[in-house]
Amino acid sequence: MSVHDQAAAAVLSQLALAADGAVLGLGLAYVAVRSILKFTSNSSALRKIEQAPSIRVSDLRSVLTLPSDNDDSANVQSESGKLVIVRGCVEAKSALDTNWKSLRPAPSGVLVSQESGDKGVILQRTQTCIYNEWRGFFGWTSDLRSLFVRSWKEQESSTVRMVPFILVETGRWPQSDYVIVNMEGSRHPLPLTTVYHRLQPIHASPYTFLQALFGHEYPVGLLDEEKLLPTGKEITAVGICSLKDGSPVIKSCKDLPFFLSDLTKDQILVDLDFKTKVLFWSGVVLGSLAVGILGYAVVRNWNRWKEWRQQRRDQQQSSARSNQANDQGASDEEHGDVPDGELCVICLMRRRRSAFVPCGHLVCCQSCALSVERDLSPKCPVCRQTIRNSVRIYDS
Structure with a gap:
């Protein structure tokens, strides 16, 4: 660690311990509150997933209420949907147009990786530019910038393409039952598989030398990566399933941390249970530390304020007594028998x-x-x- 880094770290430590640790206590309290809020949301998601039925694709129609022309309640229920957990294989929706009774054809309308040639329904291409810093003659400010405003957002550019896809039952062909996956509004992580990964160095230029000389960031490498959700992959969908135009459709639930995952229901429950326990105990420990530090800071500052107030009062009293004595002596001297x-x-x-x-x-x-x-x-x-x-x- 350089001298500038040590100075910045000392300033940050003094700021955190200011007011007898009140700033540090407030920071720990904020983290503890965030942990408790996440614990609450994860606990709710854990209960919902535990109660959600884990069913096969072929059993979806029997679980969901079929809509009818004269049954309004059935229509409402079918539109609102039901939280279910379905595990199946990924297939392109265009495969529905093929002949199910024939031999399995290669699905059309899929995405193909430019580098590996693999086929899938979701294709994510990411280019990451890796930067480096060298402390040049004028680059001493990079030490502070690395602590406060260093960001990698300018390095990464990502594009995601997808085609409509469905989940079919694993191990059965030809398929007659399926569930359509609705990706609209979903911000959950996707179970993508990396099919291409390559790091290319960037050759230096005179402009790069000037950037390094003045202590600015300069590119040193370009990372190309392609991820794919391949057809035939077995995944688990956790979401709201409903009937739309007679076909089951599943979409993500914003209250749940999972939508499409490689994990089974039991593995998802174990993972959520572990995260919930970690969040609970971290909230308890950090909250206790925050309460202790804030309580110590409050007591210390209260005692200091009382001492300062008592000293100020004593000074005022002593000053008043001395002024009174001086005034009394001067008055006795001046108002006495004066020629x-x-x-x-x-x-x-x-x-x-x-x-x-x-x-x-x-x-x-x-x-x-x-x-x-x-x-x-x-x-x-x-x-x-x-x-x-x-x-x-x-x-x-």
Whole structure:
């Protein structure tokens, strides 16, 4: 770690421990709340998947209520659908147009990988540009940028193509039963298989040298990757199944973390149960740490505030007592028996204590001298000379 990285790490640690760890406690509390929210959603998804029936493709029509012309409730139920778990093989929807009684033909209307030649119904092509940084003469700012705003989003460009596909029952041919997979609105991860993966180096240019010299990111390699959902692959669909135009259609459920997966129902339940336990205990541990750190910070800052308030109160009381004693002593001195020749020429009540500068006349008490100084054009009341300020005279 360089000197700049160490300095940035020290600044971040001081910021996290600011206010006796209050910032760190708030950060842990935020993570704990997010963990509890994810735990709640995963628990709900786990219960739904446990209660959902795992059925074959050929049994879907018996599970779903068939719509009829005179049965409105059946129409509503068929439109709303039912949460089911179906496992089957991937086939292109265009295979329905072939003759089921003939030998299995090669399905038409499928996607073909440009590199490997494999056929599938979903094709994802990704190009990732790999960058590197070298701290050049002017590249010291890259240390901080790597901590705060380093991002790889500009590196990756991905394109996804798909054709309509269905799930058919595994091990049966020719097929008469199927379920149409509706991918609209689905943002769930797909069980794709990597069919092509290649890393190509990028040759340096004069512009690349300038980028490296000034400490900027420069490309060093290009990664090409193709992923495919091949036909004939056995997958599990977890979603809402309903009848549309007499054909079963399954679509994703936004409340569930799975839609199409390589895992079986039992494996999905085990995976969700493990994630739920991890989220629960992480929320409990992080929440306890956050409560402890925030409680410690609150108590420490409360005690500091009380100490500061008590010190300020003591200072005010001591200052008031000293001022009162000084005022009382000055009052006793000034309002005592003062000869006529030592009385202030303005108030004729207090002893003369302030001499004017530059004339030097000692003819006023301190209060009257301050009043004379505040005038727009202060002048000595004896010689009428302009004065700059006054000086308090003390008897030895």
